[in-house]
Amino acid sequence: MSNETPLLRLEGVTKDFSGTVVLENVSFDLAAGEILGLVGENGAGKTTLMSILFGMPVIRETGGYGGKILVDGKEVSFSSPFDALDAGIGMVHQEFSLIPGFTAVENIMLNREISKPGIISDVFGPRMRTLDRKTMKDRAQSAISRLGIEIDPEMKISEMPIGHKQFTEIAREIDRERVRILVLDEPTAVLTESEAEILLAAVKKLAQTGIAVIFISHRLHEIVNICDRVLTLRDGKSVRDIPASQTTIEDIAVSMVGREVNTAARREAGRSFGEPILSVDRLWVDMPGEIVRNASFEVRQGEIFGIGGLAGQGKIGIPNGIMSLYPAGGSVMFKGKPLPLGNPRVPLLEGLAFVSEDRRGVGLLLDETLEWNIAFTAMQTQGRFLKSWLGGLFTQRDEKAMKELADEYIKMLEIKCTGSFQAAKELSGGNQQKVCLAKAFCLGPDLLFVSEPTRGIDIGAKSIVLDVLRRVNRDQGTTIVMVSSELEELRSICDRVAIVSNGEIAGILDPESSQADFALYMAGIRHEQSGKENPGNTALEGRTP
Structure with missing residues (x-):
């Protein structure tokens, strides 16, 4: 760092919620054109710190914060995100904030629409001007092009693959004329490796133009590769601020959790299995942004059982279709009986459960307590946590049983919260994900679909989630189908891994297969075409991997 006044400085920032300190005396500088990696476990205070910087209303509504924020050496206090935007601070949140029914252009240009005069406006005034859609499209396309990605600017957000939604979010922020500081919260969590590489290259180019970047990620290799400095938060305190060139992934992991971390659970050798519990034949799913048209597996x-593949190729669509969250067809057999498609209640009644990749949109009741979130589905589908009176004429929630169960899962999953009474919306993203898992475990399913269970959570929490999935599988006999964009994670925990390409199961591999084998299948190149045996065929014949 030079002796020049930093573009951004935080001095002794402190914040508490209802007496619980979540940030304590956090300080750091950020220079123009610098990329700062911000790391920490879920609940370490990263999101709260960025909410303070961006003027989010929740900070003001909960008593404000202590300390100072200075931009160009002058103290600022943002009362709303609009104040932060006016000061040149842009933020891409972990959860999408796009309007699904709008196109990419309309989202990128939202509140900055360009109008043009016409005969009517000449007569009735500037309020009657019409949108200059061509100029808006050109400007949006320019922002997209700066990211090095191709996106149809006229495509609606609801029809986009999830990776394209992320690029649209970022394009919207960099289109702002005065953006000087860009906060990226887990920007690559939903991207494939190739998409992530494109994004990282784009971030470096933006920094070269003088834009300062705060880059939050749990993919520590990205932090080391792209950032100039790495700031670690632990339990609300800044415990380490070091040049990226002077640290390693292992050192960062230890600084985050205060202990050495086993980054990958390992599957047990010599496992044996029963007859097929789920048989899927020629499944198709009509889910926006996902291609599922002929998927078959057991x-x-x-x-x-793992399901992997590139974004938009169908891996996310498979569980959403089987759980009847989107229109689907084909044949699905569960426990030897046909599973009707089209009614989301049926799979739950038959003994299936689903942890969705969309934890905020599908997985949680954000305004409700943790105990209510965890027990709600079991209460609705299984009649649990209800006490009957007068022969069943009246029912009442068993609050005590709900609290005991919630406390059990909070302990098991190490959910960082103030208690089971806390609202789900107040938790960090990773802890919200753990609540979604607890809700599914509460159902005691025979088969559990988990979609992107570790997306956007830190390295320590990943280890906990994967270990709990293994324990539930081992101790309760729950069959698990895990869908993930993290191939190494699938290989570390799964007994077999199916690769989806172009809406079909391209192959089913043993996790010990080579990286090249997995790459061939993800690229849609079958092993038969290269003279190799398809290991997925032998696996389907019932032999233990």
């Missing part, structure tokens, strides 16, 4: 009783 899952055996007691195994952990």
Whole structure:
């Protein structure tokens, strides 16, 4: 750092919620054109710190904060995100804030629409001007092009693959004329490796133009590769601020959790399984942004079955279709009986459960307590946590049982919260994900779909989630189908891994297969075409991997 006044400085920032300190005396500088990596476990205070910087209303509504924020050496206090935007601070949140029914252009240019005069406006005034859609499209396309990605600017957000939504979010921020500081919260969490590489290259180019970047990610290799400095938060305190060139992934992990971390659970050798519990034949799913048109596979009783593949190729669509969250067809057999498609209640009644990749949109009741979130589905589908009176004429929630269960899962999953009474919306993203898992475990399913269970959570929390999935599989006999963009994670925990390409199961591999084998299948190149045996065929014949 030079002796020049930093573009951004935080001095002794402190924040508490209802007496619980979540940030304590956090300080750092950020220079123009610098990329600062911000790391920490879920609940360490990263999101709260960025909410303070961006003037989010929740900070003001909960008593404000202590300390100072200075931009160009002058103290600022933002009462709303609009104040932060006016000061040149842009932020891409972990959860999408796009309007699904709008196109990419309309989202990128939202509140900055360009109008043009016409005959009517000449007569009735400037309020009657019409949108200059061509100029807006050109400007949006320019922002997209700066990211090095191709996106149809006229495509609606609801029809986009999830990776394209992320690029649209970022394009919207960099289109702002005065943006000087850009906060990226887990920008690559939903991207494939190739998309992530494109984004990282774009971030470096933006920094070269003088834009300062705060880059929050749990993919520590990205932090080391792209950032100039790495700031670690732990339990609300800044415990380490070091040049990226002077640290390693292992050192960062230890600084985050205060202990050495086993980054990957390992599957147990010599496992054996029962007959197929789930048989899927020629499944198609009509889910925006996902291609599922001819997927066939079997899952055996007691195994952990992985589904991977590139974004938009169908891996996310498969569980959403089987759980009837989107229109689907084909044949699905569960426990030897046909599973009707089209009614989301049926799979739950038959013994399936689903942890969705969309934890905020599908997984949680954000305004409700943790105990209510965890027990709600079991209460609705299984009649649990209800006490009957007068022969069933009246029912009442069993608040005590709900609290005991919530406390049990909070302990098991190490959910960082103030208690089971806390609202789900107040938790960090990773802890919200753990609540979604607890809700599914509460159902005691025979088969559990988990979609992107570790997306956007830190390295320590990943280890906890993967270990809990293994324990539930081993101790309760729950068959698990895990869908993930993290191939190494699938290989570390699954007994077999199916790769989806172009809406079909391209192959089913043993996790010990080479990286090249996985790459061939993800690229849609079958092993038969290169003279190799398809390991997925032998696996489907019932032999233990």
